[in-house]
Amino acid sequence: MLATGMRRVTPSAIMELIKTTAGGDYLSFASGLPDPTLFPVEAVRAVADQVLSRDGAAALQYGPAEGYPPLRALVADLLRARGLAAAPEHLLITNGSQQALDLAARALLDPGAPVVIESPSYLAAIQAFDSYDARYLPLPLDEDGMQRDGLATALAAGPRLLYTLPNFQNPTGITLSAERRRRLAEAAARAGVPVLEDDAYHDLRYDGESLPTVCGLAANPHALYAGTFSKVIAPGLRVGYLWGAPALIERLAQLKQITDLHTGSLTQRIVHAFCLAGHLEPAIERFRSVYRRRRDALLAALAAELGDHATWTRPAGGMFVWVTLRPEIDAQELLTRALEAGVLFVPGGGFHPGGGGANTLRLTFVSLDEERIREGVKRLARLIRHPQAAR
Amino acid sequence: MLATGMRRVTPSAIMELIKTTAGGDYLSFASGLPDPTLFPVEAVRAVADQVLSRDGAAALQYGPAEGYPPLRALVADLLRARGLAAAPEHLLITNGSQQALDLAARALLDPGAPVVIESPSYLAAIQAFDSYDARYLPLPLDEDGMQRDGLATALAAGPRLLYTLPNFQNPTGITLSAERRRRLAEAAARAGVPVLEDDAYHDLRYDGESLPTVCGLAANPHALYAGTFSKVIAPGLRVGYLWGAPALIERLAQLKQITDLHTGSLTQRIVHAFCLAGHLEPAIERFRSVYRRRRDALLAALAAELGDHATWTRPAGGMFVWVTLRPEIDAQELLTRALEAGVLFVPGGGFHPGGGGANTLRLTFVSLDEERIREGVKRLARLIRHPQAAR
Numbered sequence: 171m172l173a174t175g176m177r178r179v180t181p182s183a184i185m186e187l188i189k190t191t192a193g194g195d196y197l198s199f200a201s202g203l204p205d206p207t208l209f210p211v212e213a214v215r216a217v218a219d220q221v222l223s224r225d226g227a228a229a230l231q232y233g234p235a236e237g238y239p240p241l242r243a244l245v246a247d248l249l250r251a252r253g254l255a256a257a258p259e260h261l262l263i264t265n266g267s268q269q270a271l272d273l274a275a276r277a278l279l280d281p282g283a284p285v286v287i288e289s290p291s292y293l294a295a296i297q298a299f300d301s302y303d304a305r306y307l308p309l310p311l312d313e314d315g316m317q318r319d320g321l322a323t324a325l326a327a328g329p330r331l332l333y334t335l336p337n338f339q340n341p342t343g344i345t346l347s348a349e350r351r352r353r354l355a356e357a358a359a360r361a362g363v364p365v366l367e368d369d370a371y372h373d374l375r376y377d378g379e380s381l382p383t384v385c386g387l388a389a390n391p392h393a394l395y396a397g398t399f400s401k402v403i404a405p406g407l408r409v410g411y412l413w414g415a416p417a418l419i420e421r422l423a424q425l426k427q428i429t430d431l432h433t434g435s436l437t438q439r440i441v442h443a444f445c446l447a448g449h450l451e452p453a454i455e456r457f458r459s460v461y462r463r464r465r466d467a468l469l470a471a472l473a474a475e476l477g478d479h480a481t482w483t484r485p486a487g488g489m490f491v492w493v494t495l496r497p498e499i500d501a502q503e504l505l506t507r508a509l510e511a512g513v514l515f516v517p518g519g520g521f522h523p524g525g526g527g528a529n530t531l532r533l534t535f536v537s538l539d540e541e542r543i544r545e546g547v548k549r550l551a552r553l554i555r556h557p558q559a560a561r
Numbered sequence: 562m563l564a565t566g567m568r569r570v571t572p573s574a575i576m577e578l579i580k581t582t583a584g585g586d587y588l589s590f591a592s593g594l595p596d597p598t599l600f601p602v603e604a605v606r607a608v609a610d611q612v613l614s615r616d617g618a619a620a621l622q623y624g625p626a627e628g629y630p631p632l633r634a635l636v637a638d639l640l641r642a643r644g645l646a647a648a649p650e651h652l653l654i655t656n657g658s659q660q661a662l663d664l665a666a667r668a669l670l671d672p673g674a675p676v677v678i679e680s681p682s683y684l685a686a687i688q689a690f691d692s693y694d695a696r697y698l699p700l701p702l703d704e705d706g707m708q709r710d711g712l713a714t715a716l717a718a719g720p721r722l723l724y725t726l727p728n729f730q731n732p733t734g735i736t737l738s739a740e741r742r743r744r745l746a747e748a749a750a751r752a753g754v755p756v757l758e759d760d761a762y763h764d765l766r767y768d769g770e771s772l773p774t775v776c777g778l779a780a781n782p783h784a785l786y787a788g789t790f791s792k793v794i795a796p797g798l799r800v801g802y803l804w805g806a807p808a809l810i811e812r813l814a815q816l817k818q819i820t821d822l823h824t825g826s827l828t829q830r831i832v833h834a835f836c837l838a839g840h841l842e843p844a845i846e847r848f849r850s851v852y853r854r855r856r857d858a859l860l861a862a863l864a865a866e867l868g869d870h871a872t873w874t875r876p877a878g879g880m881f882v883w884v885t886l887r888p889e890i891d892a893q894e895l896l897t898r899a900l901e902a903g904v905l906f907v908p909g910g911g912f913h914p915g916g917g918g919a920n921t922l923r924l925t926f927v928s929l930d931e932e933r934i935r936e937g938v939k940r941l942a943r944l945i946r947h948p949q950a951a952r
Contacts, residue, residue, distance in 0.1 A: 211617030226602030230795030269821035298819045404621030406826030430656035435797030
């Protein structure tokens with residue numbers, strides 16, 4: 171009875187792993203769930219109370235599909251600081267950046283449409299593109315991000331979308347270099363290919379200076395930029411945004427209206443009031459300082475335990491480290507043994523739109539404190555170093 | 562650059578009307594916006610504070626795609642009272658019932674798929690179906706709802722969906738009779754056609770007893786039932802739900818995850834705590850008693866002013882009265898003159914998936930108090946009675 175598009179809608183391996191292991195006592199490097207003790211609960215409570223006391227009726231009423239106007243203006247301010255020409259009419263407020271990605275794909279992709287994508291890439295974006303029956307033109311990554319070899323060929327194939335996560339990419343933690351950003355932006359603009367830049371981790375930078383956004387580096391009327399408050403306030407609010415040319419945003423807002431009318435009025439006002447009250451910078455600083463220490467702990471533990479047995483990325487921000495094992499080790503099989511040892515991670519295969527990556531895995535460093543990170547890596551290293559003995 | 566499906570994604574006439582007239586001083590029968598003075602602001606403020614004080618970290622964290630488990634259980638309880646076999650696994654929590662409709666359509670409709678639909682029907686559902694390039698098999702309404710003539714033929718045409726609003730239908734206010742519900746449920750089940758029952762107005766009943774849900778009247782593994790807290794708590798929270806067989810709900814939850822991961826954790830918990838604290842029944846009673854008086858005022862004003870010039874429905878609940886003018890009067894043209902007279906309504910043409918209805922219009926009675934309802938009808942009646950003089 172289901173529509174053809176449902177063929178490629180399948181359970182998320184990550185979500186299934188979370189379900190299977192729910193309630194169990196695991197050291198989890200798997201899910202990218204932020205540590206909830208870091209959420210600015212008190213500040214959210216205070217601004218929610220303020221919003222409902224001062225402006226309760228409006229906060230509970232229907233609102234415009236495009237989003238709460240003062241929040242659109244506030245996000246425009248944030249994005250100008252990232253080098254984007256942004257006014258309120260460039261912005262659509264969405265239910266987290268996942269909805270921004272899904273709406274962009276729905277607006278741009280016909281069945282079978284070619285999509286240029288980093289390999290590996292963000293699993294839930296691949297799933298969204300899959301649901302519109304996308305065909306992938308995967309480009310591999312090196313330490314400077316999406317490789318340039320193959321880009322010209324891919325752009326010449328008439329893709330309907332180029333999807334990139336330039337900062338601390340999910341799943342690899344890799345950052346696209348300044349030079350490649352410029353070349354990518356220019357090449358896509360020249361080819362008339364819509365860029366979809368996913369910058370969910372922008373503010374979670376632990377080292378170095380912020381790099382220019384791809385969308386800000388070339389005039390491309392079809393460029394879109396997705397961001398979110400999930401990583402810097404809290405994901406349970408489900409407030410993100412999509413930036414683009416006003417004419418394109420207007421069309422996407424029509425789609426948003428059909429999809430769910432608009433993003434929640436109360437949660438949009440909470441996010442707005444939170445930022446206006448000056449809570450955003452301290453919240454970002456708190457996430458950053460804790461995550462930075464955890465990243466350092468994970469990298470140190472990997473060096474101590476797995477120096478000769480694996481290679482891994484050294485992310486300047488974000489939530490993830492990407493590990494490449496010896497070619498003969500299958501990460502899916504390793505996970506079966508890791509579960510018995512009380513450790514969770516996500517095997518890397520599923521992140522590869524073009525297949526491959528059986529000997530790779532993703533580790534998040536945001537869910538566990540340093541001590542548990544060290545203990546988890548120790549257990550994992552034992553399994554990797556002694557594949558047979560650990561059985 | 563846009564996907565083929567965007568061809569039929571167009572601005573909502575209602576939303577455009579709201580935008581054009583924003584800030585103006587109008588007596589509005591147009592939008593179906595609830596009167597915000599009726600929202601249970603204080604109760605929402607109290608439970609929001611409670612949720613964030615007791616359970617703040619969890620309320621700000623990611624949650625399961627299916628929804629917050631205690632809210633799924635609570636909605637299951639509500640739906641069992643409506644005659645549906647409902648356990649938590651029958652339920653997906655959505656961003657209002659609009660998202661329930663859109664997800665159902667996305668899961669079921671291939672381009673060109675035939676959809677059996679009442680004519681007229683809910684505009685934003687038509688827009689969602691349009692976006693999946695649906696082809697309509699419209700069935701006209703009489704005072705007992707969707708007419709039986711033509712149903713057998715329509716079901717025999719192999720539709721992929723039958724969409725019905727059995728209670729106080731938007732836009733007509735008409736209720737499907739008990740006898741027709743039974744026949745419709747049985748015929749659809751026999752034909753193996755998925756029913757999508759939209760019961761957004763269920764609790765806004767002002768006269769008579771609740772009728773059984775269509776989905777409860779026949780075993781149909783593809784039947785879906787959409788509901789919402791928008792009409793009985795507040796629409797700005799964006800919390801609704803979709804009921805169906807667990808196997809189908811599981812597939813729809815995969816789609817929901819791709820779309821926006823999950824409905825907001827905080828708002829789901831606010832709705833749950835609101836109901837648990839016993840606020841739901843008093844809130845419903847308040848909406849009901851005020852809206853009942855306004856409906857009575859609108860019907861009385863229509864009888865006093867337009868008795869010989871139009872016919873209209875007498876809804877037992879909901880938000881809307883449907884007016885049929887003399888065939889020579891064009892409601893779109895009437896609206897141009899009504900705007901000058903400071904009155905808004907929605908012309909009926911757009912609600913007709915198969916075209917027609919140029920001499921019909923929709924009036925909501927929930928936005929204005931009785932005195933303003935009377936004044937608005939007076940102004941409107943002047944234009945309808947004297948089409949030339951009013952120019």
